[in-house]
Amino acid sequence: MGKPEETDPLIPHPNPVSKPPNGTEWPTPGVPSPPTDGQALLTSILTKTAQNIIDVSAADSVVMEQHEIMDKARQYSTKLAMLSTSLPQKKALTLPSLTSQPHQVLASDLVPYSDVQQVSKIAAYAYSAISQIKVDAKEELVVQFAIP
Amino acid sequence: TAALTAGLERIPDQVGYLVISEDGVLAQSAGELENDEHTAGVMMQMVRTACRFRLSGSTDAPFKRMSILEDFVYVVTISGQKVFVVKRQNNQHEPVNV
Numbered sequence: 001m002g003k004p005e006e007t008d009p010l011i012p013h014p015n016p017v018s019k020p021p022n023g024t025e026w027p028t029p030g031v032p033s034p035p036t037d038g039q040a041l042l043t044s045i046l047t048k049t050a051q052n053i054i055d056v057s058a059a060d061s062v063v064m065e066q067h068e069i070m071d072k073a074r075q076y077s078t079k080l081a082m083l084s085t086s087l088p089q090k091k092a093l094t095l096p097s098l099t100s101q102p103h104q105v106l107a108s109d110l111v112p113y114s115d116v117q118q119v120s121k122i123a124a125y126a127y128s129a130i131s132q133i134k135v136d137a138k139e140e141l142v143v144q145f146a147i148p
Numbered sequence: 149t150a151a152l153t154a155g156l157e158r159i160p161d162q163v164g165y166l167v168i169s170e171d172g173v174l175a176q177s178a179g180e181l182e183n184d185e186h187t188a189g190v191m192m193q194m195v196r197t198a199c200r201f202r203l204s205g206s207t208d209a210p211f212k213r214m215s216i217l218e219d220f221v222y223v224v225t226i227s228g229q230k231v232f233v234v235k236r237q238n239n240q241h242e243p244v245n246v
Contacts, residue, residue, distance in 0.1 A: 095170055095226050096199055096209045102227040103155035105213050106234045110221055113240040 010079045011072070152176065152230075159234055163220065166233040168192055181235055191233050195224050 064072075099105045153176055156165045164179025166188050174188045181187060195214055203210040216222040221238045224231065 095196070095229060095231065097228060098209060098212050098226045100227060102225050102230075102232045103159065105225045106156070106223050106232060107159045108213070110223075110236065110238065110240050111215050111217070113242060116217060116240070 011075055156232070156234060159236065161237040161239065162234050163237065164235040166191065168231040170229045175230065181233065191224055192231060195226065195231055
């Protein structure tokens with residue numbers, strides 16, 4: 001059995017009219033090989049589609065007894081608990097603590113204007129430098145090899 | 149939390165503050181930032197981004213306080229899984245030559 005996928009049913013269907021793996025078709029007894037004429041071809045496509053589509057509105061509502069529902073719920077929880085330990089945990093979005101004295105840090109003197117000016121100037125220089133980066137094409141990328 | 153906000157109230161020339169929990173929920177707010185969830189959201193994004201910077205050779209976040217300067221200054225820090233934002237008057241201006 002391969003690695004469980006997201007779409008695999010948690011609990012195998014008790015009465016499997018099982019689908020073949022990889023989506024190939026079971027050979028359906030009584031249905032001849034694909035008909036060649038247009039109308040029959042259309043009919044066969046419609047038949048196959050009807051077999052593959054589940055019409056939820058048309059299905060009779062399933063009457064399940066209370067204990068059956070509880071049993072199923074318990075089965076699902078157990079199965080889910082087994083799987084959740086093997087799934088990778090979501091990375092924690094924890095913020096680092098920058099200080100143990102937030103009031104002091106927030107109340108401290110503001111950044112001096114001269115510092116702000118200097119940083120702005122440096123950032124402007126950096127921006128200008130980056131915008132001047134360009135490719136200097138020297139040779140052809142594609143060359144012909146001469147076979148002697 | 150009373151101790152938290154009392155300290156923030158006393159910050160010189162503050163006109164408002166926010167206390168935001170780790171998951172982005174606005175825990176406290178006052179003054180010009182009262183109920184300002186939009187600003188809280190923006191601040192959270194900015195501070196999370198800033199926390200990802202590293203100075204070479206260091207594993208810690210490279211700053212204690214983040215300042216956003218406009219007519220006012222927003223000073224931001226993180227302590228004990230809470231983000232603090234205080235809006236203060238900006239007393240740093242271009243010097244006037246007389």
